[in-house]
Amino acid sequence: MVGKKKNKTLKKRIAVIGLGDFGKTLVIYLNENGHEVTAIDKDIKIVEEIKDQCALAVCVDTSSRSSLEELDLEDMDEIVVALAENFESLITTAYNLKDMNLKCLHVRYHSELNRKILQMIGIENLFNPEERAAASMAEQLSYQGVKKATLLSEEYSLFEVEISPLLYGKKLRELKLREKFQINLVGIRKAESNGNDSESQEGGVFLPNSRTVFREKEILILFGSSESIKRFTSVYPIKF
Known part of the structure; x- marks a missing residue:
């Protein structure tokens, strides 16, 4: 020993x-x-x-x-x-x-x-880590703009999604994510600081609130099902 x-x-x-x-x-x-x-x-x-x-x-x-x-x-x-x-x-x-x-x-x-x-x-x-890794990779490759997918259960995952230009300047409360897509925005990963001291930032990720304004180069960290993310990325594509 x-x-x-x-x-x-x-x-x-x-x-x-x-x-x-x-x-x-x-x-x-x-x-x-x-x-x-x-x-x-x-x-x-x-x-x-x-x-x-x-x-x-x-x-x-x-x-x-x-x-x-x-x-x-x-x-x-x-x-x-x-x-x-x-x-x-x-x-x-x-x-x-x-x-x-x-x-x-x-x-x-x-x-x-x-x-x-x-x-x-x-x-x-x-x-089975291989199965989970394969499932996460499949999620990542299946939908436009998904940079990373972490399987949390058979039904739900965390997705890191590139922000669509259609969201620039919009506030989080305008999107009604839970009502329209059954997804939750749990964090935003920023390429650079947005200068808003009222928002908690740590390791490049900040916690959004209803007044958060979406900006270019952000990565949205979303919680939901694969089908919900598919609907969201089809409505807000990174390319159109």
Whole structure:
């Protein structure tokens, strides 16, 4: 076992099991966001590589029930199983965690067969990052002006949309976005400051209010369904 403790304000205690490309990236982002992350993998080389970017790094084979029981995972707020392609290890690890009555399990699946078997053993929170990435990319490519799409659920996403010239000079309250399109404007990303001190700005994004006036080169951050965004971008295209 190798580890490095950090003195910082912590939000959650999270264990990540499986340190492939996805698992390692998840550990790094969670650590940067202030969480107390325990990174777990059976490959000592990978564990050594990640130890300085998490609270604790542990080398253990999680397909072993006795090894899992030594990790004190019952103290975790969230447990993410991000094992790679080893089907047997994935199922065994997930089954053991479920059988230990550990809560807040999030398990990655790689195929429809994986998903069905994990559901059969009682795992509820299943995810497939490749599917989500592909769906987000499809959203981004499908509609004119969409620069980025982040899938939040099967129905709703966050879309970053280039502003249409038809909106220049208009106020947010004039658009009636919820009434006409069933979407919400949750932020505006600016290429440069608009000089309005009454609007909260952070990292190039400000929170709009009903009096906000749309300007050139802005990126609208919209929350809604794909169909709603499709209607919005057809009414307010970036090119016409």
